Amino acid sequence: MKPVFQLSALFVSAGAYGWLAYATPRFSFEQLLLLFALAFGAYVALLKSGLALRWGLLAALLLRLLWLPALPALSDDYHRFRWDGLLFTQQVNPYQYRPDELVETSSPAAPLALQAAVPELVQPIIGQLAELYPRLNSPQYYSVYPPVCQAAFGVAAWLFPTSERGFVLVLRLLILLAEAATTGLLLALLRRFGQPPQRALWYLLNPLVIVELTGNLHFEALVTNFLLLMLWLLARGRAATAGAALALAVATKLLPLLVLPLLLRRLGWRPAGWFGAGLLVTLALLFGPFLSLELLENIGRSLNLYFRNFEFNASFYYLLRAAGQWYTGYNQIARIGPALALVVALGGLLLARTEWRPTWATLPHALLLLLTLYFLLATTVHPWYLTPLVALSVFTRARYALVWSGMAVVSYAAYRTTAYTENLGLVALEYSVVLLTVVLDTSQGRLSPQPTGPLTTAESGTATESGAVGRAAGAL
Known part of the structure; x- marks a missing residue:
């Protein structure tokens, strides 16, 4: 009965994702909520049923391939991705101009002085930009997208200068x-830390991960991959390449x-030097x-707007905002946002200082x-921001990140x-459930x-069961 149950759950998942992707x-x-609930329910059922790792890896791949020809329906960010990419192909710095500057100054009705401000390199693509x-x-x-994103765009x-669908593909x-x-790194790290590789499915089959990364094209997929790569390299003593x-x-x-x-207490002085060198050289x-005084000013403006103006799906910030409005009569985000960012920075230093046996x-x-x-404490929390939490929770016993990904x-x-x-x-419902968890x-x-250590007998069986598939993925 178990294989029939698992197959049924996978079909429910596939149907929900297909409907989300194309309809x-x-x-x-309401439709989005229902389909996501079905997908998340099937996800929980599959994890509880003890789905074999090799079948879980295959399912994770096939559920992602369902989205391959689809245009993102739940996010319109990919239009800005394409805008930046078109500028990149013309060797125009995407951080130098706002879209409204380029389009408005390119209008025939704009004064000649403004039209002259548009770089000549933009002229071949001005129709597409308009x-x-x-x-x-x-x-x-x-633009707020850093260089790796810009290179991808x-x-x-x-490759596809005039095809939206080709660009998305x-x-x-x-x-x-x-x-x-990421699959290979998760499996390799779980084995290295003496934890069951089956846990990789917590991330790989998670509906939020599939919908927001593969479906909506958010680059947290690359962030998670690079963070896990850093951890894998550090665990192997390769500080410079980890940087x-x-x-x-x-x-x-x-x-x-x-x-x-x-990282400071974990590295030691000499490895920290190599790590810092690898980090700084690669960042340079x-x-x-793209580096210029203009770039630094524009990035500074964007970060200032993020912390002082943007607000979406926040938790404690909304409580502080309400208190500030009650006390002063207007929105205090310009003060609260930076203050909360400072609290996070101090919290990171405190956590690093008080960790036991890092x-x-x-x-x-x-x-x-x-x-x-x-x-x-953030003022803005879009759902896809949470996907790295799901990946990190694989290495812990905490469940709140998985619950948050569902809420x-x-x-x-x-x-x-x-x-x-x-x-x-x-x-309020979302964060009440998360905080309760x-x-x-x-x-x-x-x-x-x-605690980490050698695999137990049961976990060793799971690792053996994955066989060549796990070892091949671990080599990625």
Whole structure:
């Protein structure tokens, strides 16, 4: 009966993902919620049924391939990806101009002085940019995507300069390659730390991971891969190349810089020097082609806007915002946002200072706690931001990250109208369930670092069962 049950759960998953990929617009929240709930229920059922690792790996691949020809329906960020990629192909610095600057100054009605400000290299693609412009969700902001993302956008736009679907296909294949490498790293690290490789399925079959990374083309897939690569290299004593791996993660999204305080006590002075050299040299190589005073100013403006203006699906920040409005009569985000960021920075230093017996095996646990603090205090928490938490939780006994990955979908209620009005009742429900799970994890001792050591007899059986598939994936 178990194989029949597992096969049924996989068919439910496939049906839900197929409907999400091809027949669910973002504004159809009730349909999205129902299909995601079906997929998440099937996910929990598969994990509890003891699905064999080799079948779980095959299912993870096939469920991702379902999305291959689909355009992202739940996110419009890929239009900005394509915009930046088109600029990249024309050797125009995507950080130098806002979209509204390029399109408005290219209009025949614009003064000649403004038209002269548009670089000549943009002229061959100005028609495509004008067509893309109405689809952009933030045309008045400078690009916030670091160099690794820009390189990916540029390659996709170079291969398919006039095809939206072709552009999306290239990015999706890149994300699939990153997820394949993540699979190998998860299996290799779980074995190295004496934990059952079956746990990799917690991440690989997770609906939020599949929908937001493969489906919606978010580059947390690469961030997770580079962070795991860093950990694997550090565990093998390769400090310089581990620093380069972290640089790749930072050049995909700046958030991985938070890991630095957690590395100091683990590295020692000489390895820390090699790690720092690898990090700085690689960052210089990646950011160097874009580097200018203008770039630093524009990135500074974007970060300032992020911490002082943007708010979405937040938890403690919304409580502080309400208190600030009650006390002063207006939104205090300009003060609260930076203050919360400072609390996270101090929390990272405190965690690094107070860790008991820090090892490479306990680094995922420590980073999970630090990123959790960051997201609980952040002013903006889009669902895909949480996918690295799911990957890190694989190495721990904590369950709250998995629960959070199931609850975050309620934030899509904001997209039911073009006004993007959040349902604060649903936000409160999301974080109430998450915080309750944190309390349960704490009371049951699941938030303490997990002891590592040789595999038990049962776990060794699981590892043997995966056989050549696991070893091949571990070599990626």
